[in-house]
Amino acid sequence: MTPVFSFLEQHLELTYIVILSIFLGVEVISRVPSVLHTPLMSGANAIHGVVIIGAIIVMGQASEENYLALILGFLAVILGTVNVVGGFVVTDRMLEMFKSKKSK
Amino acid sequence: MLSLIYLIGSVTFIIGLKMLGNPATARKGNAIAAGGMALAILGTIFLYRHHGQGLHNYGWIIAGLLIGSVIGFISARTVKMTAMPEMVSLFNGMGGACAALISVVEFEHMSDTLADTTGSRMQLGIIFAGMVIGAVSFAGSVIAWGKLNGRIRDVSFQGQHILNMSVLAVIVLLAAYVTILLPSSTVILFAAVLALSLVYGIIFVLPIGGADMPVVISLLNSFTGVAAACGGFLYNNPVMLTGGILVGSAGTILTILMCKAMNRSLKNVLIGAFGGAKPGSAS
Structure with missing residues (x-):
C-alpha cells in the first residue's frame, strides 16, 4: 500500500x-428531465473527447524514427478528433430537433 | 499560460454539462463546452512544454486533426435522426480506442526504461488502467452499435456470467502481476491483457438486450471518461482529469437515472439477460 x-x-x-x-x-x-437523458449522454460523450489532448501529446513527443508510435499516435489523434467533433455536432443536432418539437 | 487555458477549459466543461441539464439552455451549454474544448486543443498544440521542450510532428498532428474533423463532422451531419444513439456509441468507442492507443504508445515508450521504482510502477498501473478501460469501452461500444442497427443479435448461454467474471478477474490479476512484480516478459503480458480487454468488452455487451442499449452506452460512456482521466494522471494534465472524471461520475449517475426512468435497476439491466434468458427464450 x-x-x-x-x-x-x-x-x-x-x-x-x-x-x-x-x-x-x-x-x-x-x-435532469428524462427527455434530456440522451442529449446529455451525447454531450458527456463529446466532453470525454479531451482524451485527444493526450493523443496530441503522445504524437508530439514521438521520435521521428519510431514508426509504431507515430502510426498509433496518428490513429489516436484521428479517433479522438472524431469523438470530439462528431460528439458536439451530434449533440447539437439532437437539441435542435428537441427545440423545434417544443415550439410546435 | 497553458494552465490558465486548461482552467478555462475545465470550467467550460462544468458549465456546459450543467446547462445541458436544462432544456432552455442545453444548446448553449453544448456550444460552450465545445468552445472550451477547442481552446484546450489549440493551447496544447502551441503551448505545451515538457522539460522545456515543445511538441514536434506538427504535420502529423494537424493532418490527424483535419481528417478526424472531416470524418466526425460529415458522419454526425448525415446520420439519420433515428440512428443517433448508435452514432453516439460509435463516437464513444473511438474515444475509448484513443485512450487505449495512448496507453499502448506510452507503454512502448517506457518499457525500455522500466525501473523497479514506485513512480515507474504507478505509471505502469495507470497505463494498464487506461488501456483496459479504453479497450473494454471500444469493443463494447462497437457491439452496442452493431446491436442498435440490427447487425448483431443477443447471444446468451448458461454460465455466461461466470465466464465474464473470470475473464475480468484474469485481466485484473495479470495487470496487477505485471505492475507489482515487473516480470521480464512484460510486452507479451501487456499484449495479452489488451486482447483480453477487447474480448471482455465484447462478451460484456453481447448478452444485454437491444432495448437496454442506451443504458449500456451511457455506462460505457462513463468508462471512457475514466480512461481519459487516466491520461490526465499520466501527463499531470488537469483538464483531462476534470473532463474525464466529470464524465465518469456524471455518466454513472446518468446511467442510474436512465435505469430508474425505465423502472429497473442497473443490476437488473446488466445481469437481467442471464436470468431473463430462461423464461424469455421462447420469443
Whole structure:
C-alpha cells in the first residue's frame, strides 16, 4: 500500500481534483428531465473527447524514427478528433430537433 | 499560460454539462463546452512544454486533426435522426480506442526504461488502467452499435456470467502481476491483457438486450471518461482529469437515472439477460 500513498502524496493536487470532480459530476446531473437523458449522454460523450489532448501529446513527443508510435499516435489523434467533433455536432443536432418539437 | 487555458477549459466543461441539464439552455451549454474544448486543443498544440521542450510532428498532428474533423463532422451531419444513439456509441468507442492507443504508445515508450521504482510502477498501473478501460469501452461500444442497427443479435448461454467474471478477474490479476512484480516478459503480458480487454468488452455487451442499449452506452460512456482521466494522471494534465472524471461520475449517475426512468435497476439491466434468458427464450 505504501507506494499508493506516496503516489497520492506526490499528486495531491490531482487527487483533490479527482475527488471534487466526482461530487461535482453527481451534483450537476441530478434532477435532469428524462427527455434530456440522451442529449446529455451525447454531450458527456463529446466532453470525454479531451482524451485527444493526450493523443496530441503522445504524437508530439514521438521520435521521428519510431514508426509504431507515430502510426498509433496518428490513429489516436484521428479517433479522438472524431469523438470530439462528431460528439458536439451530434449533440447539437439532437437539441435542435428537441427545440423545434417544443415550439410546435 | 497553458494552465490558465486548461482552467478555462475545465470550467467550460462544468458549465456546459450543467446547462445541458436544462432544456432552455442545453444548446448553449453544448456550444460552450465545445468552445472550451477547442481552446484546450489549440493551447496544447502551441503551448505545451515538457522539460522545456515543445511538441514536434506538427504535420502529423494537424493532418490527424483535419481528417478526424472531416470524418466526425460529415458522419454526425448525415446520420439519420433515428440512428443517433448508435452514432453516439460509435463516437464513444473511438474515444475509448484513443485512450487505449495512448496507453499502448506510452507503454512502448517506457518499457525500455522500466525501473523497479514506485513512480515507474504507478505509471505502469495507470497505463494498464487506461488501456483496459479504453479497450473494454471500444469493443463494447462497437457491439452496442452493431446491436442498435440490427447487425448483431443477443447471444446468451448458461454460465455466461461466470465466464465474464473470470475473464475480468484474469485481466485484473495479470495487470496487477505485471505492475507489482515487473516480470521480464512484460510486452507479451501487456499484449495479452489488451486482447483480453477487447474480448471482455465484447462478451460484456453481447448478452444485454437491444432495448437496454442506451443504458449500456451511457455506462460505457462513463468508462471512457475514466480512461481519459487516466491520461490526465499520466501527463499531470488537469483538464483531462476534470473532463474525464466529470464524465465518469456524471455518466454513472446518468446511467442510474436512465435505469430508474425505465423502472429497473442497473443490476437488473446488466445481469437481467442471464436470468431473463430462461423464461424469455421462447420469443
